Amino acid sequence: MDLRLLRTFQAVAELENITQAAERLNFTQPTVTAQIRQLEEHFGVRLFERLGKRLYITEAGRFLACQSANLLVLYEKLEGQMQDFTERPEEVRLGISSPLMNYHLSSVVRHFRREKANLSLQVDLCLSGAEVENGLLNNRFDVGLLHEKPVSSLLSPFFWRKEAMIWVGCLDMVSLCQGKPLAEWPYLSFRPGTVMREKSKGAMQEQEPDSLAEYSDSEGVKRAVLDGLGVAFLPERLVQAEVENGFLAILTDAPAGQLELWAAVHRDKEETPGRKELFAALGIETKK
Incomplete structure (x- = not known):
C-alpha cells in the first residue's frame, strides 16, 4: 500500500475536513477525496460519513487512525535507520590466499583512507586458494586475490601481476x-x-x-x-x-x-564503485 494514502487519511481524520486537509497537504480537494475512497475500497469499509457539511469518522476509521499513526511513526524511524546505511562507507570484502598479498595492500588502504573516505576494505587471509574460491562462490567475499588462476567456471579471473x-x-x-x-x-x-x-x-x-x-x-x-x-x-x-x-x-x-597472482570475482556479482576502485588501485585491468 502507498503510505501517502495513510498520511492523507491521518490529515483528514485529524482535521475532520477534506478542504483543510487538502490545503495542508498541498493537494486538490478531489485528490484527497479520491485517496480516501481508494483506502475505503482497499479495506472494504467506510472510514468517514458526511452529514450535511460535517464529516464524521466511523469506528473503522478511528481504529485505522490509531494503527496507521503507529505505522507511520515506525516507517519514519525505519527510513532514518536505512539512511544510516546509505551514509556508511561501502565495504569491500577481500579474501587473499597468501600473506604475500598484504605487501601490496598497504598502498591500497592508504589510498582509500586519503582519497576514498566512502570506501573501506575488509581483508581475510585464507589457508588456500580453494578457500578463497569458496568464499567468492558463497558470497563471503566480493573480490579474491589468489596465487594461481581460479578453477571454478563461475568465477571471472583477471591476471594481476607476476x-x-x-x-x-x-x-x-x-x-x-x-x-x-x-x-x-x-x-x-x-x-x-x-x-x-x-x-x-x-x-x-x-x-x-x-x-x-x-x-x-x-x-x-x-x-x-x-x-x-x-x-x-x-x-x-x-x-x-x-x-x-x-x-x-x-x-x-x-x-x-615466477609466481602468477590473480584476482577473481563471481561472474554474476554486480560491480560496485568500491570493487572498481580496488581494482584500479591494484592496477588490475578488468576489460577483456
Missing part, C-alpha cells in the same frame, strides 16, 4: 649451500599440493632435496629461514626488506622462478 621467486637463507646457511648439490641443502618447504611447493619443484626440475620441515604458509617458512633452520624458495617481495637489511641472503647460483 612475482619473482628466489632462494634465500640466513648468511651462514647460504654460505653452507652455495656450490653444493641440491640434495645436500637444508631445505624448508611447503606442504604437498600447494602452489609454492609446485613452484619450488619446478625450479629444481623435480629434483628437490628432502625437506627438514613442511609449512602451510609462507610467513611460517620465512620465520624458519630467519631463525637459520634452512633455505627456502620464496617470493622476492616477501623477503625484500630482510635481504636489503642483511638478515637474509640470496642463493645467486640457484634457479629462480
